[in-house]
Structure formats: C-alpha cells, structure tokens
Amino acid sequence: MYQDFQSHLQKELSAITEAGLYKNERIIVSPQQAAIKVNTGQEVINFCANNYLGLSNNPRLISAAKKALDERGYGMSSVRFICGTQDRHKELEKSISEFFGTEDAILYAACFDANGGVFEPLLGSQDAIISDSLNHASIIDGVRLCKAERYRYSNGDMEELEQCLQKAQGNRYRLIVTDGVFSMDGNVAPLDKIYELSKKCNAMIMVDESHSAGVVGKTGRGVTEQYSLRGQIEIITGTLGKAFGGAVGGFTTGRKEIIDLLRQRSRPYLFSNSIPPMVAAAGIEMFKMMSETSELQDRLHKNTEYFVGKMKEAGFDIKPTQSAICAVMLYDAKLSQDFASALLKEGIYVTGFYYPVVPQGQARIRVQLSAGHTQEHLDKGIAAFIKTGKELKLVK
Numbered sequence: 001m002y003q004d005f006q007s008h009l010q011k012e013l014s015a016i017t018e019a020g021l022y023k024n025e026r027i028i029v030s031p032q033q034a035a036i037k038v039n040t041g042q043e044v045i046n047f048c049a050n051n052y053l054g055l056s057n058n059p060r061l062i063s064a065a066k067k068a069l070d071e072r073g074y075g076m077s078s079v080r081f082i083c084g085t086q087d088r089h090k091e092l093e094k095s096i097s098e099f100f101g102t103e104d105a106i107l108y109a110a111c112f113d114a115n116g117g118v119f120e121p122l123l124g125s126q127d128a129i130i131s132d133s134l135n136h137a138s139i140i141d142g143v144r145l146c147k148a149e150r151y152r153y154s155n156g157d158m159e160e161l162e163q164c165l166q167k168a169q170g171n172r173y174r175l176i177v178t179d180g181v182f183s184m185d186g187n188v189a190p191l192d193k194i195y196e197l198s199k200k201c202n203a204m205i206m207v208d209e210s211h212s213a214g215v216v217g218k219t220g221r222g223v224t225e226q227y228s229l230r231g232q233i234e235i236i237t238g239t240l241g242k243a244f245g246g247a248v249g250g251f252t253t254g255r256k257e258i259i260d261l262l263r264q265r266s267r268p269y270l271f272s273n274s275i276p277p278m279v280a281a282a283g284i285e286m287f288k289m290m291s292e293t294s295e296l297q298d299r300l301h302k303n304t305e306y307f308v309g310k311m312k313e314a315g316f317d318i319k320p321t322q323s324a325i326c327a328v329m330l331y332d333a334k335l336s337q338d339f340a341s342a343l344l345k346e347g348i349y350v351t352g353f354y355y356p357v358v359p360q361g362q363a364r365i366r367v368q369l370s371a372g373h374t375q376e377h378l379d380k381g382i383a384a385f386i387k388t389g390k391e392l393k394l395v396k
C-alpha cells in the first residue's frame with residue numbers, strides 16, 4: 001500500500017514545488033530577538049517575527065520561567081481537570097481576565113486550540129455564526145466543528161454583516177466572529193460598528209486578539225481598548241505566542257458562564273495537556289510587567305509610526321495599518337520573492353507573501369515592527385528597502 005501512497009505524495013510535493021509554494025524553513029541559531037543569527041553564519045535584523053513587544057528573550061520572563069522550573073518542575077503530565085492544574089495556571093487565568101477587563105479566562109495549549117474548542121460547546125444547529133472572510137484558519141476550523149449555520153461577510157464590510165444578521169434573525173443565538181487585527185494587511189476590525197450592529201440585530205461578539213493584544217490600544221489592551229469596549233464583548237481569544245513573550249499557549253476570556261461551560265465541554269481543554277509551569281509563571285510575570293508600565297507599547301507605536309512614515313516618504317505603497325504590521329505592496333508574486341531575497345543580502349529578514357496567502361495580484365512584503373527594534377535597526381531596514389527599491393526601479 002505505502003508504495004502507491006508514496007508516489008501519490010511525491011506527486012503532491014512536486015506540484016507544490018513547481019508552483020513555487022514549497023516552504024523552506026530558515027534555521028536560526030540565536031535566541032529570537034531583533035538581531036538574530038542564522039545557520040549560514042549571517043546576522044540579520046528580524047522584521048518578520050510576532051515579537052511585537054520584544055519579549056521573546058526578555059530577562060525578567062526568563063528568570064520567572066527558571067524559578068518556576070525549580071519550584072514547580074518541568075511538565076504537568078495531565079490535562080487540567082485530572083491533575084494538571086497548579087496555582088500558577090489559576091494565577092495566569094486571573095491575570096488574563098484582569099488585562100482584558102473580563103470576568104474569567106481559560107487556558108489552552110495554543111490559540112489554535114482556543115478557537116478550535118470555543119464554538120462547538122456553546123452553539124448548536126439552531127444558532128448562527130457570522131464570520132469575517134479574512135478570519136484566521138483556526139477560527140475557520142473551529143466553526144467547521146460546530147453545527148451552527150454559517151454566514152460570511154467580506155472583510156470589514158458592515159453592510160454585508162448587517163445583511164447576514166438580518167438573514168440570521170430566525171436563528172436562536174447569533175455570534176459575530178472577527179480577528180482584532182487582520183494579519184496580512186494590519187487593519188483593525190471596525191469593532192465600534194460591529195458592536196452597534198450586534199445591539200441593533202441582537203447578536204453576541206467574539207474577537208480573536210492574537211495580533212492585537214499587547215499592540216493595539218493606548219496601553220495595548222487590544223481592540224476593546226481601542227474602541228472603549230472593555231468588558232462589553234462576550235468572547236475574546238488570544239495567544240501567548242505573539243506579543244506576550246512568544247512561547248506557547250492560548251486562552252479564551254469573557255463572560256463567566258461561557259468560560260465555565262468551556263471548562264466542562266471544550267474538547268482541546270479536556271483532552272490536551274496543561275501548559276508547563278514555567279510558561280504559566282513567565283506569563284504571570286509578563287502581565288505584571290504590562291500592568292506596571294506601557295513603555296513597550298509606547299515604543300512599539302513610535303517605531304511603527306516612524307517606519308511607516310519613512311517608507312511612505314520614500315514612495316513605497318503601504319497598506320493603511322493601525323497595528324504593528326506594515327504591508328509593503330508589490331502586487332507581483334515573483335517581485336515579492338526577489339525583493340525579500342535582495343533584502344536578506346542586505347541583512348534584513350522579511351517575508352514576501354503572494355497567492356494563495358493573499359489574493360491574486362496582491363503580493364507584498366509584510367514587515368512586523370517590534371518594541372525590540374532600536375533606532376539603528378529601523379534605519380538599516382528603511383535604508384535597505386530604499387536601496388533595493390531603487391535597484392528594482394520601484395522608487396526614485
């Protein structure tokens with residue numbers, strides 16, 4: 001049997017390679033941070049990590065993790081409800097709900113699991129899920145696992161959302177689902193308008209704050225802070241794998257009864273291991289840092305404003321952004337790859353995205369800014385973009 005299957009797989013793999021879509025992984029041999037070293041020996045400035053607050057290699061988080069490793073051990077060897085809950089897990093859940101101004105929180109191994117386990121326990125075939133067309137893959141998968149009726153509206157299109165809500169008036173409960181920040185463009189979901197429509201059309205809201213938490217809003221509390229809707233949104237999901245230290249872990253936070261029911265019924269919570277004590281402890285320390293100062297958010301916002309401003313000034317075509325994501329539009333797939341390769345030679349590490357990751361003819365380089373970038377890093381990045389842009393005759 002395997003021989004047949006093997007040749008089938010080999011064909012699939014060649015098709016991926018021929019389409020130029022085969023993903024190779026670059027090997028990093030230093031900690032994750034603004035300046036990294038790759039296995040060719042080259043040192044590059046990293047502009048493609050989700051390390052928005054520069055915390056991936058933060059000494060305070062590392063020492064909190066080490067302390068927990070000594071005091072609470074390495075692993076939990078259990079799911080939460082059997083014998084996988086330490087005081088640290090409960091403290092982290094409390095920190096998360098304090099950060100977002102919500103009633104309770106539940107931890108998962110990843111936000112992929114949080115999204116995979118949020119819909120099925122809460123909604124049934126009489127209900128409706130109304131989802132933004134650009135929502136993350138894990139939301140799409142989570143919705144698939146649930147029997148609720150599905151409606152989809154074009155990214156941020158409030159007229160279409162209202163039409164979906166009208167169509168769903170016959171359903172028992174309605175849940176609008178959106179990413180907080182859409183990762184390919186960097187735009188923020190219009191949560192103020194979504195909230196208005198939810199009131200008008202009697203619906204609930206879920207926001208995935210993976211790319212927005214720690215980033216968006218004056219103190220980085222996410223889109224609910226940006227739109228002054230703290231505590232007003234029924235469900236928020238998010239990750240500890242991006243701005244919040246970048247290790248691993250996800251969460252759902254929101255209304256008390258929702259979290260309570262997820263603890264009873266959410267399958268990735270019930271049937272998957274607890275996060276290690278060191279990750280929980282570093283998470284607690286991270287939220288403590290967040291409550292002490294918004295210095296990192298301030299630096300991130302300043303860095304983003306500076307980078308985007310200089311890039312526009314240089315004549316690059318930049319997607320409107322309200323996050324730490326800066327999409328440099330190149331439109332042509334090959335150009336996006338050539339541009340990224342040329343930048344790498346200049347010591348600037350970015351990724352070019354093209355179809356099917358972004359729509360056909362919308363190829364781009366996605367730059368992700370970080371509070372960990374120094375002025376020198378930013379200036380080197382901008383200079384390399386301008387040099388390459390001139391060589392490729394994209395800017396004057």
Ligand SMILES: *Cc1c(COP(=O)(O)O)cnc(C)c1O
Nearest residue numbers: 110111112136208210239241250
């Ligand atoms: C990254 C991301 C996830 C997945 O988070 P993990 O914790 O890495 O599984 C989920 N949703 C959105 C919107 C994301 O950007």
